[in-house]
Amino acid sequence: MISLIAEHLPAFLDFSPGPVEEIRVFFAPGRVNLMGEHTDYNGGYVLPAALALGTYLFVRPQPGSRVRFASSSFSKVVDGQLDSLQYQSEQDFANYPLGMLSELQNKGYELSKGAAGDYYFVGNLPHGAGLSSSASVEVVTGYAASRLLNALIDKADIAVMAQAAENHFVGVNCGIMDQFSVAMGKAHHALSLQCDTLEYAYVPIALEGVTLVLANTNKPHSLVESKYNERRSECDRALEDLHRAGLTYPNLAAISVEEFAQVVQCFSSEVVRRRARHVVFENHRAKHAPRLLEQGDAATFGQWMHDSHVSLRDDYEVTGEELDALAQAAWSVPGCLGSRMTGAGFGGSTVSLVRTDCVSDFMETVGRVYRERIGYDASFYQTDIGDGVRELTKEAWLS
Numbered sequence: 001m002i003s004l005i006a007e008h009l010p011a012f013l014d015f016s017p018g019p020v021e022e023i024r025v026f027f028a029p030g031r032v033n034l035m036g037e038h039t040d041y042n043g044g045y046v047l048p049a050a051l052a053l054g055t056y057l058f059v060r061p062q063p064g065s066r067v068r069f070a071s072s073s074f075s076k077v078v079d080g081q082l083d084s085l086q087y088q089s090e091q092d093f094a095n096y097p098l099g100m101l102s103e104l105q106n107k108g109y110e111l112s113k114g115a116a117g118d119y120y121f122v123g124n125l126p127h128g129a130g131l132s133s134s135a136s137v138e139v140v141t142g143y144a145a146s147r148l149l150n151a152l153i154d155k156a157d158i159a160v161m162a163q164a165a166e167n168h169f170v171g172v173n174c175g176i177m178d179q180f181s182v183a184m185g186k187a188h189h190a191l192s193l194q195c196d197t198l199e200y201a202y203v204p205i206a207l208e209g210v211t212l213v214l215a216n217t218n219k220p221h222s223l224v225e226s227k228y229n230e231r232r233s234e235c236d237r238a239l240e241d242l243h244r245a246g247l248t249y250p251n252l253a254a255i256s257v258e259e260f261a262q263v264v265q266c267f268s269s270e271v272v273r274r275r276a277r278h279v280v281f282e283n284h285r286a287k288h289a290p291r292l293l294e295q296g297d298a299a300t301f302g303q304w305m306h307d308s309h310v311s312l313r314d315d316y317e318v319t320g321e322e323l324d325a326l327a328q329a330a331w332s333v334p335g336c337l338g339s340r341m342t343g344a345g346f347g348g349s350t351v352s353l354v355r356t357d358c359v360s361d362f363m364e365t366v367g368r369v370y371r372e373r374i375g376y377d378a379s380f381y382q383t384d385i386g387d388g389v390r391e392l393t394k395e396a397w398l399s
């Protein structure tokens with residue numbers, strides 16, 4: 001971490017010349033979701049964890065109302081004024097911090113009282129891997145601005161504002177899972193979150209001798225957003241069908257596994273019925289999986305990961321051949337306790353539980369099978385479960 005900051009400091013000083021002492025550095029992680037996919041916008045449970053990889057943000061506060069954004073991954077510098085923050089597609093990555101600042105202003109925070117200045121982003125999350133790099137950028141910006149203003153905004157509230165920024169400013173209709181886990185994550189713990197009430201609990205990941213391995217399909221991004229929105233409207237339709245039948249469920253996750261058999265005739269099409277079935281069973285897994293983690297029952301947890309992937313493949317239809325190739329190859333490797341896609345799907349990454357002594361064989365075998373089947377390489381990451389958004393003290397990086 002310190003070496004990464006030292007490595008990028010010269011580029012920041014090029015972008016924003018001035019005394020090093022004025023600089024503040026913040027970090028927000030990416031996330032991996034262990035269980036509960038496409039349940040967040042259906043009012044259900046999710047079980048994500050924050051990664052040690054994420055987004056570093058260097059800020060030099062400046063008087064006035066000018067904000068400038070740059071990133072080590074893009075050549076563009078975006079210049080704005082706090083009283084006219086607007087979405088423009090050519091602003092690229094800068095739309096995420098702009099959206100976050102705009103949302104803070106909507107909530108009444110006066111950003112010109114300390115949060116104007118130069119913002120420089122350095123990310124070490126793999127791009128397009130479905131590990132929430134955009135939520136990481138939004139949340140780190142919101143947290144940094146709140147600290148620059150000396151405003152004590154709860155991290156959970158920053159997450160809610162970041163989701164609003166993504167929904168209304170950037171125009172992506174995501175749920176709350178990514179922003180919440182990036183803001184609230186805790187090292188060595190998963191976060192069991194009920195997305196309707198935002199009640200949460202930290203669950204220790206006590207899996208002795210087991211390593212979490214992420215595998216990125218490296219599939220070029222395509223249609224993720226439109227397919228995601230399609231699934232959301234199919235879920236809306238499923239709920240309307242239930243309401244039309246006189247059932248008053250507030251959301252699909254409110255249906256229990258037992259009740260599902262009784263309401264199954266209410267759905268107006270086979271597709272809608274399958275989407276609802278995924279949500280009900282996936283929510284059941286996400287709600288009860290924390291118990292397995294606490295008991296260190298990696299074998300059952302792994303079986304549920306398998307069931308989750310199959311449900312996302314067959315009922316929710318968000319996997320695609322790249323994610324299926326990775327998961328299927330993983331299931332047959334000795335020492336792999338479970339594997340599933342993580343995040344929205346349609347590309348992105350899988351997460352696998354692998355016995356630590358089998359990790360290199362796992363990466364070798366799954367990598368080879370994937371290349372043979374898909375024609376290009378997957379990338380593998382072993383990353384720790386880290387803390388949520390925070391400021392890095394000057395003592396930690398300025399030595």
Ligand code: GLA
Pocket residue numbers: 036037038039040041174175176177178343344345
């Ligand atoms: C994306 C969204 C989340 C969630 C997942 C699917 O990551 O941003 O809100 O819906 O997909 O579980």
